[in-house]
Amino acid sequence: MRLIQLLDGDGATRVGEVDAGGAQVRLLEGPASMHALATAAIDAGRSLDAEVATLPGDTRLDYAALLREGRVLVPLHHPDPAHCRVTGTGLTHLGSAAARDAMHQNLQQQAQAGTLTDSMRMFQWGVEGGIPAAGEAGAQPEWFYKGDGGIVVAPGAPLPSPDFALDGGEEPELVGLYLIGPDGTPHRLGFAIGNEFSDHVTERQNYLYLAHSKLRACAVGPELRTGPLPRDLRGTSRIRRGDAVLWEKPFLTGEANMCHSLANLEYHHFKYAAHRRPGDVHLHFFGTATLSFADGVRAEPGDVFEVDLPELGAPLANPLRTVAAGFAPGGVRSL
Structure with missing residues (x-):
């Protein structure tokens, strides 16, 4: 549905x-x-x-x-944005078969040389243990926090990038939409298309800046698809500049293209009691393997990000807009 x-x-x-x-x-x-x-x-x-x-x-x-007419909203929100948590997991996707083989070879070479980075090591843990047997916990994924419900923009609405950002780039992803029941049980309503949107230049400076790079707006929708998903999901991510397509690339998602099962990612998110507060909404991004940034593309204000994943309905499109941060050094007042 x-x-x-x-x-x-x-x-x-x-x-x-x-x-x-x-x-x-x-x-x-x-x-x-x-x-x-x-x-x-x-x-x-x-x-x-x-x-x-x-x-x-x-x-x-x-x-x-x-x-x-801009009348379609985010498919799930909480009346109080503070009771919506927007989070995600990274290093979860394998990409194409060729890229997968190349990645495995690279992992082996780095492991033998003793130069395996933390990111590559975590990816390897996912490849080896991210799809456990039913009822068991697998490898723990990378996890990050993006913000509360106030950072989520509707389909068609501008994606605001603060003026202190070094970059604003799309991340086409699958999003899980959840509501915590009165007894603390997480209920998955379904899935939606998401543009997780991050500052990749900041992240590239130092991996410990990942947390900073994720504190940005994001877009979700237009639709919520209920029920189970196909294991193999294929879409297209593109950037439009004026009447032209600046960049376009297919992307893969779904469990057939991931090194973690969705159940394992959900377990490691909701195992924390603070993430099971009755009445709260959770929007959780499941990661991607396709970025325009990796191809040397730099989006500009006015460019439109479009994520098209037909199995989840109409595409998600949002223009990029730079906004003033509204806060300056020394802006904290002592009481």
């Missing part, structure tokens, strides 16, 4: 179901948000699909028009 959040004609947040052809959206009567819909499903002991099936709604809206 394909679900979205949108603004109706009165400017109120609503939930809609996208039809199989992707042309129309059925406006659901009842829940005022995806958070409310998921909460009702948890309370009733039903799946999200089953909960939607109980809801009336005869109004049909043109999906393309909703996107064009």
